[in-house]
Amino acid sequence: MKLPIYLDNNSTTPMDPRVFEAMKPYFMNVYGNAASRNHAFGWEAEDAVEKAREQVAKIIGASSKEIVFTSGATESDNIAIKGAAEMYERKGNHIITCEIEHKAVLDPCRKLEKKGFEVTYLKPDKYGMVHPEDIEKAITDKTILVSLIMGNNEIGTINPIKEIGAVCRKHNVILHTDATQCVGKVPIDVNKMNIDIMSISAHKMYGPKGVGALYVRRKSPRVKLAGVIDGGGHERGMRSGTLNVPGIVGLGAACEIAMQDMEKDHKRIMELSDKFKTKIFEALDETYINGHPTERLPGNLNISFAYVEGEGLMMGMKDLAVSSGSACTSASLEPSYVLKSLGIGDELAHSSIRFGIGRFTTEEEVDYAVDNVIKAVNHLREMSPLYEMVKDGIDLSKVEWQDHH
């Protein structure tokens, strides 16, 4: 077993060797521009791109004509939101999203607000879920777009997108979902789930970084998006720029492999994360799962270890690569806005660690990680004045803290 252990699969995933094999010929040998329509080099590249388009379409139940290749999910989110806003501006200026979306959705929304759009940021429930009735209440005759994450990157909660999509359909509003964490991990069917636009990323499903896709519905309803990057009119005008052929081939291969292995991966990852969770909860008191107890991304465990600060804990688990919602790990010194929105309290937000188990995590690694976590939490609790106070029967909420900030 090699150290450190990678348990940050919601940040990015290692590339599957099968994906790398598929990509290899497209760096050196097949180097044509997929837009070169009049020679064999171009045709070969185009064939590879079209095959990948089919592979991406298949895993989400779409038609290949509905797939637009991008540089990743951040770009996909930008095109979806800014592109829809520009295209449907005459119909209305209201957008609905949620407080705990990824910044790639929130920041474009904020920018649109400056341009005169109105954005409703829904507050999720305490598990980080948005319900169809919340959406229905927020829809007005000016609403043109709902943008809601499918599986939350931090806390793992999966939204009821199908039911939300049905509400959007009923009111004739376009639904965009950022499915970066979900594609390749959970079954998705854009038709059954009433999705109109969907963001996809390769590097979250064992593909390469720097490539993604946007699903854009072509019929009932036909969705049109104004491009964000102009020049050359590639990808039906929605995303100009020479196509990243090796990356696109990698995304396609990652989708095909994910589709083949989804059941097997899901079962194995759930077994490992259940084992991890059970052992941690048996050994440590005052430990809480953030996000939904059942409706969550396979392998994602966001856990708050009360009375222990997240960055300190990460330092104590130096052999584990994880993420924290603690302020100290961010440049802003603010704890995670996602955890804050759930109302779990700043102190528990500071104490949170996100573990992400993936396709290449082994049982040996999970066992090692469990030991490491338990040891580090116990070490830090022994050092924690808060843990001592609680054990002495002091109610921390009644203490007058000398806040130095």
Place this chain on the structure above:
Amino acid sequence: MAYSDKVIDHFNNPRNMGKLDTKSKTVGTGLVGAPECGDVMKLQIEVKDDVIVDAKFKTFGCGSAIASSSLATEWLKGKSINEAQAIKNTEIVEELSLPPVKIHCSVLAEDAIHSAIEDYKKKNN
């Protein structure tokens, strides 16, 4: 962010971690910071004839906060109250090579020292 070797050493082998008898007249206790800010330090000193004979800490916080308070207890032992009062956060920053984003940890340690001394003085007025 990479930590300095000294921060790592204090984190792994905290000096003087523990507690003194809060009720004792010879012990001064400082509790600073707040849980919702992500750092709380408890620093205690035991004073005999105006000299700090023992110091203990407990800290909830990041590695730099733990290291700052651990270092503070090391420096406090053997110092007179006046000498202890004169410890500056910048000295802690320098000793531990804290980056700008972690300077508040050293400020908190200085606050904890002052708060513990104040508590001791109040008890012995």
